[in-house]
Amino acid sequence: MSSFLLRRALPTSARAFSTSAPRSSFAKMTIIGRLADTPELQATSSGQEILRYVVGTNSGxxxxxxxxxxxITGFLPEGPQRDFISSLDKGTLVYVEGDASMSQYTDADNKPRSSLNIVQKSFEVLSPKKQQ
Structure with a gap:
């Protein structure tokens, strides 16, 4: 048996691949889907405007x-990128990459709920709205 195969067959102990200090954990998501509606600008309580939109994906x-x-929430400064995204039509195929986090809350019926929150980091238009 070659030494390569012998090394692969023998159990090895766990080893660290990094000597740097561990970083806090994070989650990233990549979504390719269609805009559910035209993105909206909303003002926060501090007066900052944020871009909110929904992307739908199909499976099965x-x-x-x-x-x-x-x-998805975008914290984009005022400018051409924010104006471009907010002008896109419902049905536009987009690529979104962002940081994801879960939050727990109680709804109006006093039932516990979970929500996946995505903060946009990268955005691309893949194709315009489907023609009917």
Whole structure:
């Protein structure tokens, strides 16, 4: 048996691949889907404007597809990028990359709920709205 195969077959102990201090954990998501509606600018309590929009993705076979909706927030400064994104039409195919976090809350019926929050870091238009 070659030494390469012998090394692969023998159990090895766990080893560290980094000598730097551990960083806090984080989650990133990449979503490719269609805008559920035109993105909206909303003012926060501090007066800062944020961009909010929803991206829908489909999964499963054509006759039994399930749609997942992702709510995304963009903290973009006033300028051409924010103006461009806020002018996109419902149905535009987009690529979004962002930081994800979960939050827990109680709804109006006093039931516990979870929400996935995504903060946009990268955005690209892949194709315009589907033609009817």
């Amino acid at each position: 076979p054509r006759d039994n597809q399930k749609t997942n909706w992702f709510r």
